[in-house]
Amino acid sequence: MGEEPEIKTPYGKRYSHQHAVYTSKFFRNCLKGYDDVEVLAALHHVPENAPNTSKKYLAKLITLADWLSSGERRDREVDEELGDPSKEPLISIFSRIKIDDKGVEEHYVPISTLNAALDRMFPVKSREAAISSDPKSENSYRSLWEQFKNEIENIDTADLSNQIFYLIEKYTLCIPAATYKDKPDLSLYHHSKSVAAITACLYHLRLPEEKIDQIMNEIRLERYNSDLMKETFFLFIGGDISGIQDFIYSVTSAKALKGLRGRSFYLQLLSETIAKMILSDFNLPETNLLYCSGGHFYLLLPLIKDAEDKLNGIRKRVDKILLTAHKGKLSTIIGLQPISWQDLISFGDVWNRIGGILVKKKKQKFSEFLKDPKDSFEILGPYETGGETKACEICGEEIEKGEQCPLCESFSSLSSKLAKAETIKVTGVGASSLDKMPSSWKEVLEALGCSYSFPEREDKNALCINSTDFVTKYAGYKFIAHSTPMKGKEVMTLEDIADEATGIKKWGVLRADVDNLGRVFKKGLGEDKTISRISMLSYMLSLFFSARVDKIAEEFKNKVYVVYSGGDDLFILGAWSELPKIARRIYEDFRKFTCHNLTLSGGIYLAPSQKFPVYQAANEAGNAVDKAKDDQKNKLTFLDKPISWQDLESISDIAETIRKLLEDYEKRSVPRSLLSTLYSGWQEKELMENKEIPMVRIWRLFYAFKKLMKGYKEDDKQLKELNELLKKVVADFNLMPYLDIATRWADYLTRKEEAKHAL
Numbered sequence: 001m002g003e004e005p006e007i008k009t010p011y012g013k014r015y016s017h018q019h020a021v022y023t024s025k026f027f028r029n030c031l032k033g034y035d036d037v038e039v040l041a042a043l044h045h046v047p048e049n050a051p052n053t054s055k056k057y058l059a060k061l062i063t064l065a066d067w068l069s070s071g072e073r074r075d076r077e078v079d080e081e082l083g084d085p086s087k088e089p090l091i092s093i094f095s096r097i098k099i100d101d102k103g104v105e106e107h108y109v110p111i112s113t114l115n116a117a118l119d120r121m122f123p124v125k126s127r128e129a130a131i132s133s134d135p136k137s138e139n140s141y142r143s144l145w146e147q148f149k150n151e152i153e154n155i156d157t158a159d160l161s162n163q164i165f166y167l168i169e170k171y172t173l174c175i176p177a178a179t180y181k182d183k184p185d186l187s188l189y190h191h192s193k194s195v196a197a198i199t200a201c202l203y204h205l206r207l208p209e210e211k212i213d214q215i216m217n218e219i220r221l222e223r224y225n226s227d228l229m230k231e232t233f234f235l236f237i238g239g240d241i242s243g244i245q246d247f248i249y250s251v252t253s254a255k256a257l258k259g260l261r262g263r264s265f266y267l268q269l270l271s272e273t274i275a276k277m278i279l280s281d282f283n284l285p286e287t288n289l290l291y292c293s294g295g296h297f298y299l300l301l302p303l304i305k306d307a308e309d310k311l312n313g314i315r316k317r318v319d320k321i322l323l324t325a326h327k328g329k330l331s332t333i334i335g336l337q338p339i340s341w342q343d344l345i346s347f348g349d350v351w352n353r354i355g356g357i358l359v360k361k362k363k364q365k366f367s368e369f370l371k372d373p374k375d376s377f378e379i380l381g382p383y384e385t386g387g388e389t390k391a392c393e394i395c396g397e398e399i400e401k402g403e404q405c406p407l408c409e410s411f412s413s414l415s416s417k418l419a420k421a422e423t424i425k426v427t428g429v430g431a432s433s434l435d436k437m438p439s440s441w442k443e444v445l446e447a448l449g450c451s452y453s454f455p456e457r458e459d460k461n462a463l464c465i466n467s468t469d470f471v472t473k474y475a476g477y478k479f480i481a482h483s484t485p486m487k488g489k490e491v492m493t494l495e496d497i498a499d500e501a502t503g504i505k506k507w508g509v510l511r512a513d514v515d516n517l518g519r520v521f522k523k524g525l526g527e528d529k530t531i532s533r534i535s536m537l538s539y540m541l542s543l544f545f546s547a548r549v550d551k552i553a554e555e556f557k558n559k560v561y562v563v564y565s566g567g568d569d570l571f572i573l574g575a576w577s578e579l580p581k582i583a584r585r586i587y588e589d590f591r592k593f594t595c596h597n598l599t600l601s602g603g604i605y606l607a608p609s610q611k612f613p614v615y616q617a618a619n620e621a622g623n624a625v626d627k628a629k630d631d632q633k634n635k636l637t638f639l640d641k642p643i644s645w646q647d648l649e650s651i652s653d654i655a656e657t658i659r660k661l662l663e664d665y666e667k668r669s670v671p672r673s674l675l676s677t678l679y680s681g682w683q684e685k686e687l688m689e690n691k692e693i694p695m696v697r698i699w700r701l702f703y704a705f706k707k708l709m710k711g712y713k714e715d716d717k718q719l720k721e722l723n724e725l726l727k728k729v730v731a732d733f734n735l736m737p738y739l740d741i742a743t744r745w746a747d748y749l750t751r752k753e754e755a756k757h758a759l
Helices: 019-028 035-042 053-068 140-150 157-172 188-205 211-221 244-249 256-281 307-326 341-345 347-362 368-369 372-379 406-420 441-447 494-499 517-523 531-556 576-593 614-630 645-663 672-690 699-711 718-729 739-748
Strands: 232-242 289-291 296-302 333-342 423-428 451-452 463-466 476-478 509-513 560-566 568-573 600-605 633-637 640-646
Touching: 019 289, 035 053, 035 576, 053 188, 053 341, 053 531, 140 157, 188 232, 188 296, 188 531, 232 256, 232 341, 232 347, 232 672, 244 256, 244 614, 244 672, 244 718, 256 289, 256 296, 256 307, 256 406, 256 441, 256 451, 256 568, 256 614, 296 406, 296 560, 307 333, 333 347, 333 368, 333 672, 341 347, 341 509, 347 451, 347 517, 347 531, 368 476, 368 509, 406 441, 406 451, 441 451, 476 699, 494 509, 494 568, 509 576, 509 614, 517 531, 531 560, 560 576, 568 576, 568 614, 576 600, 576 633, 576 645, 576 718, 614 640, 633 645, 640 645, 640 739, 645 718, 645 739, 672 699, 672 739, 699 718
Parallel strands: 463 476, 600 633
Antiparallel strands: 232 296, 232 333, 289 296, 423 451, 423 463, 509 568, 509 600, 560 568, 633 640
């Protein structure tokens, strides 16, 4: 990135590790006053050249972490500088995934900064399209460097450790950590983050330097299966909030929609707060939080004395607060797995094993309380006073007055704030106890040690939402899928959303998640299942669902409600006619983003009435997803049938053609008998498949169409379109698949029903 710097380096006359040399120059030019950090960063390839024993030891920790993060250590002193790094883009981690016998096709991530739309990050097949040698081009390293340098000069050095984390993510997510390899598929951000996490653990382990040297020697000689490499010195922590589905969806009133997004977001904040609590208790930085989304979090900790007792104590503290707040509906599941040096290099297996541990732990929730009779009585209740007491119309809890309990009212308020919020502020307040039922979601999180607010003005201690333009104004940024339909200042009701539908006034639910995810993490990356690559893979999936899905939802303003989108799944409530459209948009973008190597299965359920309980619709949509997965996956269940995403497009085309014939001609529209004609044709096919008739009597359909056409002249547009429809419906004397779905779809789109809440 410029001319060779003429500075002294710890390499003497050797300049094989130019990136370390540039690191020194960067500190001296942009981050003055961090001399010790500069020395350690520049020494991470040659710790033996450190000026004293203390720095030598610390530099060795960074070196070892570097090797463990990348999963390799060959003598790279020449290799690292082979080729021209300025012409090497990052290979998409998704294009490396292989879970069947098909070959993989490399895709490249364009050189760009991170933004909420992710529109500049979609992988491309052409290396030239991903990176430009023209320094003035937006997708060149020179351009990226100039942007980064301009922002680093304005960073708040008083909050350096926090802000630099966001800045590195913004600028290094799309560039490779190293280009000397055949497959530069690991981003510099994820490599650096993993190195920092492992280094933090090594620092707390206080291992003798001799031990560090032994491990480095095993890796240098590629003896990954030695007894020494199998020794456990780390803890991999998996966290889960149990009871999420019931907590979000099992509400008893149509008015619950106002608080639905608030409940979902509260759970997201809850998992983040618990993860922060663990990091704080172990005195570890945020880099050791490998993943946090969808009510799950994963942490890398050092295997220190009493670590398990400390984690059990944290879980008990959290569960006591949740028990007071939610009376057993929510609980904390924390699974831990000791891992070895070897495990860090083959981390995909570890990631899958922790999933099994969490499943077992879910069957033992609140087990810590059962050891003490007083605690067990608290778990078993009773919680209510009994008698003829008024109940909250949302959650059913007893209340003294009003229609909702204070906690449910606070979730409604959170939904409204989140819909308009541009910033979120997190303040550490110190954990405390919770002795009574809280009146707000904030009280629960504050008892766990974090206070959350939504400043309406620029705040240098806050995070900006869905924007990475934070330097000089905010501390960082956060991506949140929070698209919410609003009517004035209030979240729209179910009836309001149903009224936005085309044709029949119904609302519905779309749920979807990634297919074969367990196999992807276990086998998808082959031998390259390092901690940094597994973390990157999970991060990129979560990034799509939290950032890109929200941008897509903005195209359907006031017609869809993103109740939840993050991790590897989503839940969207909306006007029924919009759900197939947004499902297709999300699927198409997901396929492009994942280099067509991953798929989604989804399910759409249409509520039979506007006041139908949300939790029942959620359950039915979940069943629809299961139905799609049972039918070979990579499908969408719509109107009770699993449909391939490719077929969905042609079915939509037929439905739209029918709709136009029924509606687009005010004076001479085709009569609605067209629907019964088409459906009768489909019934013929069903009779044949059930062996009730020997063949489809296709002539009946032709005859019915001929009768419809009699009323039109040869040059009438309707006649031409009816002929085109017949050609689409019948090919080689066979009916098109899913004609029944297309017909029902068109029927719903064309039913004349007045909006019940129209002004």
